[in-house]
Amino acid sequence: MEIVLIIAVVIALAVGLALVGLLDRRPAPPKHAYPEVRDADDPEPGGSHAAVLEQDPDTAAAVDQDVDGTPVEEEAAEPQVQLERPEAAGTRLQRLRARLLKSNNVFGKGLLALLSRDTIDEEVWDEVEETLLMADLGTEPTLELVERLRDRVRVEGTQDADQVRAMLREELLTMVDPSMDRRLEASRKGDRPAITMVVGVNGVGKTTTVGKLARVLVAEDRRVVLGAADTFRAAAAEQLATWGARVGVDTVRSEKEGADPASVAFEAVDEGIRQEADVVLVDTAGRLQNKANLMDELGKIKRVIEKRGEVDEVLLVLDATTGQNGLNQAKVFAEVVDVTGIVLTKLDGTAKGGIVVAIQRELGVPVKLVGLGEGPDDLAPFTAEGFVDALLAE
Structure with a gap:
């Protein structure tokens, strides 16, 4: 009886070993066709917790196939933004x-x-x-x-x-007066860009004028950076950034409404220096509740900018249709900042040509640019001869 039990155990062991051998000879399951993604919480050898994409070299070709073997189409590249080319x-x-x-x-x-x-x-x-x-x-x-x-x-x-x-x-x-110097400071000053502040009351088209001026400069192959220092009007920074984007010009702005405009202006000049730009155009707020507030704000912006470089140009934007009221505004700004030139907008329509002479006489500074329409390129350098000939042409 004992002999029979021993024989039975030996047979059972032999069968078991035979089955194990058969299992070892089965083909290994295929590796997954997709790369392994390590969980963000799994520490890397170097100790970081970044996600790592690992791919088996034997199955690299399978990454571009779906589960059923259908080729996966590559994601279409984003279309490049077509920049506008402003008029000469x-x-x-x-x-x-x-x-x-x-x-x-x-x-x-x-x-x-x-x-x-x-x-x-x-x-x-x-x-x-x-x-x-x-x-x-x-x-x-x-x-x-x-x-x-x-x-x-x-x-x-x-x-x-x-x-x-x-x-x-x-x-x-x-x-x-054709003898007035109407040239814009638009060339680099040593190792820094030329710096222009644009001032004026709200409603004269100041921010739009800055955007159009950027187009004038881009048409002359100047490298421009915009500074959205009108931080008190919610739409001003967005509007200026849109103008800049159309011609490939960067706009420095604050995401926080009511931020310190002097800080934004300073950062814009810093960015202009970093990009080796030719010109930095700084748009400023147009509030004119009282002269003291205006003087404090514009004075601070100018002082802060001048920590990085001298303000080369201060352009005052005036609405030509306001007549004598525009002259009164001009006097206030001239007392606050050293205005170097006038940008006269809306000289078409109800505007009278004589305002050019009146403003220049009152401030002693030249009209440098004029706007005669709503189009993006309806801003041009002012010339005395062209202006007078247009007045007297039949």
């Missing part, structure tokens, strides 16, 4: 002159008609004076121009339309 200055000037002619032809034609009469008496001179005043030329410039025209008509004694036009052109050109 020459094209702008031709179009702007045409619009100026259309909106101000009453000014030129009225004067030419008066000065071409057979008899020019005191009544005619009164009408000439009234026409000039209505064109926003200002009282002092009007009296000066009428006096000079009187002298020339008395000496030359002509009513020929062409001669009168030539005479009027010469006198108006003298009033607009």
Whole structure:
């Protein structure tokens, strides 16, 4: 009986060993077709907890296939943003002159008609004076121009339309003053960019003007950085960033409404230095509740900027349709900051051409840029000759 039990155990062991051998000869299950992703909580050999993507070299080709073996299409690359190419200055000037002619032809034609009469008496001179005043030329410039025209008509004694036009052109050109330096500071100053502050009250199109000015500079192949230092108007920074993005210009801004504008301006200049930009344009808030607040804010922005570099240009944006009210605004800003140039917007429509002379006389600084429309490239460098010729063209 004991012999029978021993034989049974031996047989059982033999069968068991045979089964184990068969199992060892089965093919190993295939590795998964997708790379192993280590859990973020699993420590790396170096001690980090970053997610790591591991891939078996034998199954690398399988990564681009779905479970059923269907090739997985590669994700389409994001389309590149097509940057706009702004118009060159020459094209702008031709179009702007045409619009100026259309909106101000009453000014030129009225004067030419008066000065071409057979008899020019005191009544005619009164009408000439009234026409000039209505064109926003200002009282002092009007009296000066009428006096000079009187002298020339008395000496030359002509009513020929062409001669009168030539005479009027010469006198108006003298009033607009072609000798004024209307160049923009738009070149690097040693190891830093030129720095321009743009100031003006809300509603004159200041932020839009900064965006359009960036386009003028980009058209001249200048590298530009924008600073959205108008932090008190929620839409200002977004609006400026949109203008910049259209032509590939970076905008430095604060995500926090009401942030310190001087800090944003400082960071914009720093970014301009880092990018080796040609120009940094800083948009500022346009609040004019009282002169003291304005002086404090603009003064602080300028002082903080000048820790990194001198402010080379302060452009004052004025709405040409506001007439004498615009002059009053200009006086306040001129007392607060050292204005170096005027940007005159909305010179089409109801604006009067004489405002150019009045502003320059009042502030002693030149009009450097003019805007004559709502288009992105409806801002152009101002030229005295082009302006006067547009006023007197038929």
